[in-house]
Amino acid sequence: MSLPPAPKFEKRVHHVVPQLWQKRFKAPGDPGPYYLNVQTGANLPPQGPGDKMAEEYTNIVFDEFFRPSDSLENHLSTLEGKMVAGLDRIIATGEIDREARIDVAMLMAVQTCRYPEKFAARLDLGKYLAIALADYKTCPDAVVLNRALQGTGLLPGANITQPEFLRLQGVADSQIAAELEAILALHGYEAHFNPGLIIAAAEQVASHLLGLEWTLLNSSTPAFVLSDRPVPVQIGYGFSIGLSASYALTLSKPTSPVMDVPIYPRSATKTEIDLINGDVRARARQLICGPGAWVYNLL
Numbered sequence: 001m002s003l004p005p006a007p008k009f010e011k012r013v014h015h016v017v018p019q020l021w022q023k024r025f026k027a028p029g030d031p032g033p034y035y036l037n038v039q040t041g042a043n044l045p046p047q048g049p050g051d052k053m054a055e056e057y058t059n060i061v062f063d064e065f066f067r068p069s070d071s072l073e074n075h076l077s078t079l080e081g082k083m084v085a086g087l088d089r090i091i092a093t094g095e096i097d098r099e100a101r102i103d104v105a106m107l108m109a110v111q112t113c114r115y116p117e118k119f120a121a122r123l124d125l126g127k128y129l130a131i132a133l134a135d136y137k138t139c140p141d142a143v144v145l146n147r148a149l150q151g152t153g154l155l156p157g158a159n160i161t162q163p164e165f166l167r168l169q170g171v172a173d174s175q176i177a178a179e180l181e182a183i184l185a186l187h188g189y190e191a192h193f194n195p196g197l198i199i200a201a202a203e204q205v206a207s208h209l210l211g212l213e214w215t216l217l218n219s220s221t222p223a224f225v226l227s228d229r230p231v232p233v234q235i236g237y238g239f240s241i242g243l244s245a246s247y248a249l250t251l252s253k254p255t256s257p258v259m260d261v262p263i264y265p266r267s268a269t270k271t272e273i274d275l276i277n278g279d280v281r282a283r284a285r286q287l288i289c290g291p292g293a294w295v296y297n298l299l
Helices: 019-023 071-093 098-113 116-135 142-151 162-169 173-184 195-200 202-210 270-283 293-298
Strands: 013-015 034-037 054-056 213-218 239-242 247-252 287-290
Touching: 019 071, 034 293, 071 098, 071 195, 098 195, 098 202, 116 142, 116 173, 142 162, 195 202, 213 270, 239 270, 247 270, 270 287, 287 293
Parallel strands: none
Antiparallel strands: 013 054, 034 287, 213 247, 239 247
């Protein structure tokens, strides 16, 4: 039997942080942001993103015949255009409306899900879950099963539904053993388990982010920076990011129900700007960028 045509595979450099987002951190009139390599101390004058904040073959996926594809990288490019449209509306209007809030939540969620270091970790979690499900299949219901999974310390977010639990109980022990063995043999780039599935988790992360309290901050002069890890690797209940050179966002655990109303900015103090940029700088692996040569002083 002949194989179907090979998928398109031409892209070598894959961006970890979208070029479109990096471009929002330049000062008016400049060709791009100022960049600082926090590892080497190298200073780069204002310029376009090019291949910065990128890695080779990061978003590579394979089909069932183990042939590489550009499909995930292309999918991310499409998502980036849609998400940055919401960000640009914030920059243009000076407020976060309902649609822009969803766009920015997805921008942050996709960002944390696409970090390359997460791919191997998620595969390990999948293997831990498979082992735990085989061990705890005899639990009486989903509530007890989730409690057992969470009690391992490795799967704190376990949330198996009762229908899923009933399907698990209906599977023969021999089949579970065979599937567990197959899962433990996975490398992480098989067609049924690849980085594309990590991106699929972004909707759940975005839902969590939408449940937090958002505070929009504005600086009258471009003052915020972006790093190659703009969003925390582990999303919790409080962090700050730069949205653009002039806008930043802080997220915190709400003390009352979050209202679905427009979010208007307030002026950021110098202390707040320094704290936010410090947080962003602390998360950087190699590069940060911003709208002025003062970025070089953040080494």
